[in-house]
Amino acid sequence: MKCSRLIMPLVLICAALAFTSELPAAEKAATPLWSAGFAKVVITPDEPQFLSGYGGRDKPVEGKVSDLFARAIALRSPGNKTVVMVSTDLIGIPAKMAQFVCDAVEQQHGLTRADIMLTCSHTHCGPALDDELSYMMNVPDDEWEKIRKYQLVLNDKLIRVISDAIADLQPALLATGIGKAEFAVNRRPPIGVGPIDHEVPVLRITTPDGQQVRGIVFGYACHCTVMSFFQWWGDYAGEASQFLEERHPGATALFFAGCGADQNPLPRRKLELGVKYGRMLAAGVEEVFDGTMTPVGPELSAVFRRVDLEFQHIPSSEELQADLKSKNAYAVRRAQRLLDRLKQEGPLSATYPYPVQVWKLGTELTWVALGGEVVVDYSLRLKSELGRGKTWVTGYANDVMCYIPSERVLEEGGYEGASSMIPYQQPSSWKTGLEARIVDTVQALVNETSKVRAE
Numbered sequence: 001m002k003c004s005r006l007i008m009p010l011v012l013i014c015a016a017l018a019f020t021s022e023l024p025a026a027e028k029a030a031t032p033l034w035s036a037g038f039a040k041v042v043i044t045p046d047e048p049q050f051l052s053g054y055g056g057r058d059k060p061v062e063g064k065v066s067d068l069f070a071r072a073i074a075l076r077s078p079g080n081k082t083v084v085m086v087s088t089d090l091i092g093i094p095a096k097m098a099q100f101v102c103d104a105v106e107q108q109h110g111l112t113r114a115d116i117m118l119t120c121s122h123t124h125c126g127p128a129l130d131d132e133l134s135y136m137m138n139v140p141d142d143e144w145e146k147i148r149k150y151q152l153v154l155n156d157k158l159i160r161v162i163s164d165a166i167a168d169l170q171p172a173l174l175a176t177g178i179g180k181a182e183f184a185v186n187r188r189p190p191i192g193v194g195p196i197d198h199e200v201p202v203l204r205i206t207t208p209d210g211q212q213v214r215g216i217v218f219g220y221a222c223h224c225t226v227m228s229f230f231q232w233w234g235d236y237a238g239e240a241s242q243f244l245e246e247r248h249p250g251a252t253a254l255f256f257a258g259c260g261a262d263q264n265p266l267p268r269r270k271l272e273l274g275v276k277y278g279r280m281l282a283a284g285v286e287e288v289f290d291g292t293m294t295p296v297g298p299e300l301s302a303v304f305r306r307v308d309l310e311f312q313h314i315p316s317s318e319e320l321q322a323d324l325k326s327k328n329a330y331a332v333r334r335a336q337r338l339l340d341r342l343k344q345e346g347p348l349s350a351t352y353p354y355p356v357q358v359w360k361l362g363t364e365l366t367w368v369a370l371g372g373e374v375v376v377d378y379s380l381r382l383k384s385e386l387g388r389g390k391t392w393v394t395g396y397a398n399d400v401m402c403y404i405p406s407e408r409v410l411e412e413g414g415y416e417g418a419s420s421m422i423p424y425q426q427p428s429s430w431k432t433g434l435e436a437r438i439v440d441t442v443q444a445l446v447n448e449t450s451k452v453r454a455e
Contacts, residue, residue: 037168053124064232072165077300087254092400094131114304136423175293179284184222221258226274239278259379297362308351360449369397377406
């Protein structure tokens with residue numbers, strides 16, 4: 001059954017979806033012309049294979065609710081600088097995939113690493129990828145062959161969708177605003193008590209006359225974990241993108257996951273709830289459209305840096321051998337994986353090269369992209385320090401290597417603070433100080449974007 005055909009009592013949501021495509025004359029007159037291009041490609045695997053997201057997955061997919069997609073937007077400023085953002089219905093962004101794709105795009109189009117932002121929805125009903133997270137599952141060798149074959153196809157599709165978006169560049173107007181959706185709940189115990197971020201950042205891209213919406217970039221800080229079944233599905237994020245594209249024929253709607261590592265959509269485990277949440281999110285976007293949006297000025301700058309985050313402890317070979325006897329299947333799989341890495345690559349690194357990216361669009365939008373599963377504390381802190389209403393914080397970007405706890409969550413421990421490092425095949429929890437290193441790096445990159453604009 002297609003989600004789009006489900007009928008739901010959404011009177012209040014639908015009432016918020018009225019949209020007038022004509023932009024206010026002042027908004028059009030005040031905004032220099034950018035160029036924007038869009039592309040979209042189906043990335044649903046051609047044959048049944050393992051899904052990712054849950055360590056208990058023990059068989060391939062059994063069908064689909066909807067296709068999975070990769071969507072790309074290319075933006076070129078009036079000053080002729082180009083950046084590309086990619087949105088994917090995937091569990092994560094493998095580091096090897098990001099490197100391969102970005103190297104190819106640099107070679108073909110001359111874009112630097114800072115100019116390319118790779119994001120995912122973190123849907124738990126997407127394909128297993130050729131990355132460390134897939135080792136949490138008991139995947140037979142023949143299924144690994146399918147995963148690695150699919151990864152090669154996926155890499156090529158991402159390169160192509162970026163190229164197609166660049167080829168589609170056309171004059172455009174950009175405007176930004178912040179909406180709201182309220183279905184995310186902090187999942188750390190006691191559930192529902194911890195911090196949340198219900199903001200829905202929105203970038204609208206129209207034709208120069210404002211008559212047609214060509215693209216929508218929007219985000220939300222919440223796990224895509226409505227369902228845990230064995231079917232392909234983009235979860236609430238995919239539903240929201242599909243609904244917005246139906247509302248605005250010809251437009252491409254690109255979702256990015258915010259700092260929702262400790263946020264769940266609750267209640268869940270019913271397909272109709274995923275459709276409902278998708279429409280709630282779409283309604284939050286449309287409410288921004290109905291209000292007064294802020295035109296985006298002509299400046300564009302992009303910076304990227306990797307900062308070394310330290311692990312608390314690097315286990316010895318003897319410790320890993322002892323873990324092979326654990327009654328915890330995930331601990332056994334991690335021990336075996338780390339022993340294999342020791343044999344193949346040599347000593348385990350005491351640090352991880354963590355990606356931090358900052359884009360500055362006009363003076364109106366500072367867009368921060370952080371790797372890993374980032375808890376909500378980072379979003380709230382960075383918005384407070386960099387300016388509420390004009391700061392976006394994307395998680396799950398450029399490399400999803402594990403959870404990124406704040407100092408508070410690291411001290412409290414639990415899944416996001418410690419034990420999640422086991423399914424991610426990381427040697428230990430993080431060493432204290434990681435929040436300061438990440439935030440300081442963001443601040444330094446924001447300062448760099450200011451210098452670039454001034455030059």
